[in-house]
Amino acid sequence: xNLIEFGDCRETMRRWADQGVKAQMCVTSxxxxxxxxxxxxxxIGLENTPEEYIAAMVDVxxxxxxxxxxxxxxxxxxxxxxxxxxxxxxxGTKQAKGSQAGAWNGETRKPPQGIKPKDLIGIPWMLAFALxxxxxxxxxxxxxxxxxxxxxxxxxxxxxAHEYVFLLSKxxxxxxxxxxxxxxxxxxxxxxRFGGKKYGDSDDPKHATKSGNVSKEYDKANKRSVWQVATxxxxxAHFATxxxxxxxxxxxxxxxxxxxxxxxxxxxxxxxxxxxxxxxQYIGCELNDDYRHLQEERIDSIxxxxx
Numbered sequence: 495x496n497l498i499e500f501g502d503c504r505e506t507m508r509r510w511a512d513q514g515v516k517a518q519m520c521v522t523s524x525x526x527x528x529x530x531x532x533x534x535x536x537x538i539g540l541e542n543t544p545e546e547y548i549a550a551m552v553d554v555x556x557x558x559x560x561x562x563x564x565x566x567x568x569x570x571x572x573x574x575x576x577x578x579x580x581x582x583x584x585x586g587t588k589q590a591k592g593s594q595a596g597a598w599n600g601e602t603r604k605p606p607q608g609i610k611p612k613d614l615i616g617i618p619w620m621l622a623f624a625l626x627x628x629x630x631x632x633x634x635x636x637x638x639x640x641x642x643x644x645x646x647x648x649x650x651x652x653x654x655a656h657e658y659v660f661l662l663s664k665x666x667x668x669x670x671x672x673x674x675x676x677x678x679x680x681x682x683x684x685x686x687r688f689g690g691k692k693y694g695d696s697d698d699p700k701h702a703t704k705s706g707n708v709s710k711e712y713d714k715a716n717k718r719s720v721w722q723v724a725t726x727x728x729x730x731a732h733f734a735t736x737x738x739x740x741x742x743x744x745x746x747x748x749x750x751x752x753x754x755x756x757x758x759x760x761x762x763x764x765x766x767x768x769x770x771x772x773x774x775q776y777i778g779c780e781l782n783d784d785y786r787h788l789q790e791e792r793i794d795s796i797x798x799x800x801x
Contacts, residue, residue, distance in 0.1 A: 495515070495754055495775050495776070495777045496766075496770075496775050496776055496777075497776075497777050497778075498760050498763070498766065498776075498777075498778045498779070498780060498789055499778075499779055499780075500779075500780055500781070500782075500783050500786070501779070501781065502536055502779075502781065503554060503557070503758035503759065503779035503780075503781070504553060504554055504557050506758075506779045507557035507558065507560065507561050507758060507779065508557055508560070510561050510777075511557070511560035511561050515561050515754075515777065516561060516562070516563050516754070517561055517562055517563065517566065517753075517754040517755065517756035517777055518562075518563050518566050518669065518748065518749045518750070518753035518754055518755070519562075519563075519566050519567050519568070519569070519669075519744075519745070519748035519749045519753070519755055519756065520558050520562060520566070520567070520568045520569070520570075520755075520756040520757065520758070521568075521569040521570075521571075521741050521744045521745060521748070521755060521756075521757060521765055522568075522569075522570060522571070522756075522757045522758055522759050522765070523570075523571040523572070523736045523759060523761070524538060524539075524551060524554070524570075524572065524758075524759045525537070525538050525539035525759065526539060526572065526573050526575060526617070527539055527541070527544060527547045527575045527615070527617050528540070528575050529575070537781060538550050538551065538554070542606070543606040543607075544575075544606055544609075544615055544617060544620060545606075547617070548617075548620050548621055548624045549624075551621055551624070551625075552624050552625060552628050554758060555568065555625055555628070555630070556628065557758070558756065558758060559629075559630075559664055561756065562664050562756070563664075563669075564664060564665055565664070565665060565667065565668045565669045566663070566664050566668065566669070566748075567633075567661060567662065567663050567664070567668050567669070567670065567748045568630070568660075568661070568662040568663070568664075569659055569660070569661055569662075569741070569744035569748060570621075570625075570659065570660045570662065571638065571657060571658070571659045571736055571740065571741075572617065572618045572621060572657065572658055572660070573617070573618070573657045573658075574614060574615060574616065574617050574618055574657075575614075575615045575617050576612060576613065576614055576615065577605035577606070577609045577610060577611055577612065577613045577615055578605065578611060578612070618657075618658040618660070621660075622635070622658075622660050622662075625660075625662060626662075630662040630663070630664070631662060631663040631664075631665070631666060631668075632660065632662055633661045633662060633663055634660070634661040634719060635658055635659075635660055635661075635719070636658065636659040636660070636661065636719050636720075636721060637656050637657075637658065637659075637719065637720045637721065638656055638657045638658065638659055638721055638723060638740060639655065639656050639720055639721065639722045639723070640655050640656060640657070640723070640724065640725055641655075641722055641724050642724045642725055643655040643725075644725075659721070659740070659744070669748065669749075669750075670747055670748065671746065671747050671748075671750070672716060672717070672747065674743075674746040674747055675717045675743040675746050675747045676714035676715060676716060676717060677714065677715055677716075677717050677718070678713065678714065678715070679712045679713055679714055679715040680715070717743060717747075721740065721743070723737055723739045723740045724737065724739075725737060726738075726739075735761060735762050735764060736764060737764075738764055738767060738768050738771075741764065741765060741768050742768055742772070745765075745768055745769060745772055745774060746772060749774055751772070751773035751774065752773065752774065752775065753774050753775065754774070754775045754776070754777055755769040755774050755775065755776050755777070756776075756777050756778065757776070757777075757778040757779075758778065758779045759778075759779070759780070760778035760779060760780040760785070760789065761780065761785055762785055762788040762789060762792065763778075763785070763788060763789030763790075763791075763792040763793060764792070765778060766778060766789060766792065766793055767792040767793065767795075767796050770793065770796045770797070770800070771796055771799075771800075
């Protein structure tokens with residue numbers, strides 16, 4: 495389809511559902527709680543409480559479910575927030591120009607009831623559990639390890655160097671191409687498991703291969719659940735751009751060539767760029783029209799490479 499529409503993603507996806515649009519997978523990074531004022535009515539992220547934010551996100555992913563294939567998956571990148579004297583602060587994330595943590599529309603907000611200043615709110619797991627309760631299968635928490643995290647001048651905790659990517663599915667059985675994202679195997683992994691011997695060299699019959707005590711070499715292994723991906727600035731894009739390398743394995747595992755990849759928070763167009771790069775189609779929503787030219791630039795750059 496290769497389409498991005500501007501406006502509230504919930505309204506857009508409800509219309510797509512009525513039109514019978516179906517995406518094979520969704521990969522997205524929604525606005526984090528308490529981070530930035532985009533200057534739009536109804537924007538997600540500036541709710542008064544974490545509970546209101548989670549309710550809005552559950553509503554978004556109900557709309558995602560309506561346009562997702564029955565064997566489709568969702569790959570959801572989400573960061574956490576701290577309660578602060580002026581509202582909420584996202585850990586390890588630079589504030590947007592002209593924004594101030596806790597000061598939204600000129601109003602200074604207090605931490606939500608039951609949460610003390612300096613408390614880690616736990617937004618990612620609140621959202622994951624809420625989506626599970628709403629019918630999604632919560633399949634895995636993937637740790638995005640950032641080797642170059644945003645510096646923090648904190649002295650009473652460690653600098654934040656990770657976020658979550660949650661893998662959720664619409665159904666119990668779903669499409670997942672594990673072969674497409676296998677990693678190079680470490681040569682010493684087999685020996686370490688069985689006292690320095692490879693499977694085929696073991697004296698214990700239960701460690702033998704099906705073909706007998708014959709040593710087998712594997713050059714690929716299943717992808718692990720901790721992904722080390724450096725953050726990458728994108729000139730002209732908003733600060734929350736996630737790196738293409740983070741979503742490449744999501745798209746490769748969650749879709750086939752020609753499939754449609756959905757991003758309800760398209761931002762600067764990273765999802766569209768990676769989808770095209772790997773022979774997929776894209777469909778997305780974005781509230782802020784200021785990102786239109788960034789999306790067009792990224793999409794055009796991939797088009798030139800593929801020509």
